[in-house]
Amino acid sequence: MGELRLMKGNEAIAEAAIRVGCDGYFGYPITPQSEVMEYLMAEKPYETTGMVVLQAESEVAAINMLYGGAGTGKMVMTSSSSPGISLMQEGISYLAGTQLPALIVNIVRGGPGLGTIQPSQADYFQAVKGGGHGDYYTIVYAPASVQEMADFVKLGFDAAFHYRTPVLILSDGAIGQMMEKVYLPDPIPRRTEEEVISQCPWASTGKPPTREHHIMTSLDLDPAGQERLNLLLQEKYRVIEEKEVLYEKIDCDDAEYVFVAFGLSARICQKAVHLAREQGIKVGLFRPITLFPFPKKPLQELGKKVKGMLVVEMNAGQMIEDVILSVGFQIPIKHYGRFGGIIPTPDEVFRMLKEKIIGG
Amino acid sequence: MEEKFAHPELRTPENLVYKRTDFLVDRPLSYCPGCGHGVVHRMLMEVVEDKGIGSITIGISPVGCSVLAYDFLNVDMLGAAHGRAPALATAIKRLWPNRYVFTYQGDGDLAAIGTAETIHACNRGENFTIIFINNGIYGMTGGQMAPTTLPGMRTSTCPYGRDVGIMGHPMKITELIAQLPGTYYVTRQAVHTPAAVRKTKKALRKAIDCQDLGKGIGFVEVVSNCNSGWKMTPVQANQWMEEHMFPKYPLGDIKVDGELVK
Numbered sequence: 001m002g003e004l005r006l007m008k009g010n011e012a013i014a015e016a017a018i019r020v021g022c023d024g025y026f027g028y029p030i031t032p033q034s035e036v037m038e039y040l041m042a043e044k045p046y047e048t049t050g051m052v053v054l055q056a057e058s059e060v061a062a063i064n065m066l067y068g069g070a071g072t073g074k075m076v077m078t079s080s081s082s083p084g085i086s087l088m089q090e091g092i093s094y095l096a097g098t099q100l101p102a103l104i105v106n107i108v109r110g111g112p113g114l115g116t117i118q119p120s121q122a123d124y125f126q127a128v129k130g131g132g133h134g135d136y137y138t139i140v141y142a143p144a145s146v147q148e149m150a151d152f153v154k155l156g157f158d159a160a161f162h163y164r165t166p167v168l169i170l171s172d173g174a175i176g177q178m179m180e181k182v183y184l185p186d187p188i189p190r191r192t193e194e195e196v197i198s199q200c201p202w203a204s205t206g207k208p209p210t211r212e213h214h215i216m217t218s219l220d221l222d223p224a225g226q227e228r229l230n231l232l233l234q235e236k237y238r239v240i241e242e243k244e245v246l247y248e249k250i251d252c253d254d255a256e257y258v259f260v261a262f263g264l265s266a267r268i269c270q271k272a273v274h275l276a277r278e279q280g281i282k283v284g285l286f287r288p289i290t291l292f293p294f295p296k297k298p299l300q301e302l303g304k305k306v307k308g309m310l311v312v313e314m315n316a317g318q319m320i321e322d323v324i325l326s327v328g329f330q331i332p333i334k335h336y337g338r339f340g341g342i343i344p345t346p347d348e349v350f351r352m353l354k355e356k357i358i359g360g
Numbered sequence: 361m362e363e364k365f366a367h368p369e370l371r372t373p374e375n376l377v378y379k380r381t382d383f384l385v386d387r388p389l390s391y392c393p394g395c396g397h398g399v400v401h402r403m404l405m406e407v408v409e410d411k412g413i414g415s416i417t418i419g420i421s422p423v424g425c426s427v428l429a430y431d432f433l434n435v436d437m438l439g440a441a442h443g444r445a446p447a448l449a450t451a452i453k454r455l456w457p458n459r460y461v462f463t464y465q466g467d468g469d470l471a472a473i474g475t476a477e478t479i480h481a482c483n484r485g486e487n488f489t490i491i492f493i494n495n496g497i498y499g500m501t502g503g504q505m506a507p508t509t510l511p512g513m514r515t516s517t518c519p520y521g522r523d524v525g526i527m528g529h530p531m532k533i534t535e536l537i538a539q540l541p542g543t544y545y546v547t548r549q550a551v552h553t554p555a556a557v558r559k560t561k562k563a564l565r566k567a568i569d570c571q572d573l574g575k576g577i578g579f580v581e582v583v584s585n586c587n588s589g590w591k592m593t594p595v596q597a598n599q600w601m602e603e604h605m606f607p608k609y610p611l612g613d614i615k616v617d618g619e620l621v622k
Contacts, residue, residue, distance in 0.1 A: 054451075058476060060447075217437075
């Protein structure tokens with residue numbers, strides 16, 4: 001049955017975590033995402049579902065708590081915002097190298113450095129190009145609504161366990177803070193210890209006499225072994241690119257021009273599409289939902305049908321690189337960005353579409 | 361399989377008085393001859409065997425010489441990032457409260473890069489066991505200065521000896537964490553003599569037993585040698601350890617049953 005509620009994006013993530021049977025949340029306060037842990041601490045799921053909620057001493061500790069929990073097959077997550085996610089990168093690299101499932105939420109704020117507490121999309125490169133050291137990717141989901149904040153928790157955990165890989169939800173301070181109606185599905189019970197052991201036969205859960213001991217590590221001092229691991233990871237990423245691409249097309253069927261935008265920017269561009277259509281200009285919106293894997297093929301196809309694209313991001317031009325890699329140089333592809341916590345308005349991006357693409 | 365022993369007929373159950381525990385993997389250790397790690401590995405795994413908890417034990421190895429401890433300890437293991445073992449252990453013990461969880465860490469790992477994780481896990485009163493090997497040097501990376509390096513002691517990053525005016529003082533982190541209400545049993549031992557080895561085994565047992573009580577961290581520091589890093593023979597290293605390390609890091613219990621005894 002589920003239920004409808006009016007919630008902040010950050011609260012929706014927390015509530016969804018309880019409802020999907022998450023085993024543990026480990027976090028550290030940072031604006032603008034502190035509501036995730038505050039909500040969990042207020043809800044006390046450790047008394048109902050048995051979910052562990054712990055405030056760590058740092059983001060570094062929090063991500064390594066995830067690493068420990070994930071290495072024992074548990075469903076674990078954390079959330080933070082840009083500077084905190086930077087601190088977690090070493091741990092995320094370890095999770096990828098050890099092939100462990102975990103969910104990491106980045107409620108992005110403006111940077112670089114301490115930056116600002118206002119929303120931003122400036123962590124795109126960090127999120128989709130690996131982020132930490134070594135050759136790896138994380139699957140990245142970019143929600144554009146409070147509903148998707150809740151939905152992508154389940155989606156993220158499913159992908160994390162299916163591929164044994166860390167998964168990121170890349171959102172921003174506006175979606176984290178804004179309140180919207182959200183449908184919450186019925187709770188799924190947490191897995192029993194026996195279910196964890198049978199579903200994660202690779203995990204370090206305690207060695208019965210009947211099997212060899214398990215070792216969770218990304219270390220292999222033998223170059224041939226380390227290359228084998230890398231080839232295995234790359235093969236996994238190719239499968240993910242083949243099977244896990246998600247995107248949304250709005251008013252693209254007859255569009256002559258399209259916005260390409262993710263997350264909050266896509267919400268703004270959606271309104272700009274209406275403004276354009278009111279003036280009889282055929283504009284559409286292409287919204288990547290997974291940023292890795294990037295929807296290369298559908299965007300390439302769209303590139304053959306439209307006259308130009310405006311990539312709107314709350315950064316200096318990051319996703320536009322992937323758009324150009326997908327579409328090529330046959331049509332004009334321009335970028336419009338605001339930074340430092342400034343959110344562009346629909347009028348503004350529509351004006352930029354006219355200036356940079358339609359009139360250009 | 362080729363018989364390794366000269367008189368296999370003598371290897372009968374009634375003659376077997378001492379054997380390698382099955383909780384040590386049958387493979388050569390990667391440690392230098394004379395190093396204390398192998399002895400501590402063995403004592404720890406004998407405790408696991410004696411207590412009958414092998415199938416419900418999860419261990420965490422560090423970064424340092426014992427990074428490969430998971431190759432030798434025949435229980436389920438995780439290899440932590442440098443210094444983060446207490447964070448892993450915190451999550452594992454909370455997510456699997458019926459498992460016995462230990463971290464095995466060196467001085468650089470536990471008392472330098474991992475100081476925050478060590479102190480906060482101890483302060484939260486987590487219910488796992490920390491085994492801390494203190495040899496006053498970074499062994500794995502080739503003998504650099506550690507937080508526990510003695511004043512005047514030469515290492516590759518203090519080749520003229522540790523000048524405390526420039527490089528700071530050796531840290532007695534064991535005394536430090538003993539002050540925290542979340543530690544229940546804190547002790548400092550060694551493995552350079554048979555008597556010391558027996559005491560260390562008892563200390564390890566007591567520290568693991570803490571997990572049955574749920575009253576906080578059991579913490580065993582083992583002052584050990586690093587004959588390679590110290591550039592001495594194993595015998596010289598043990599003598600030097602007694603003469604120089606023990607005065608700074610005196611052996612014995614520091615906190616028992618939650619009460620400071622020193």
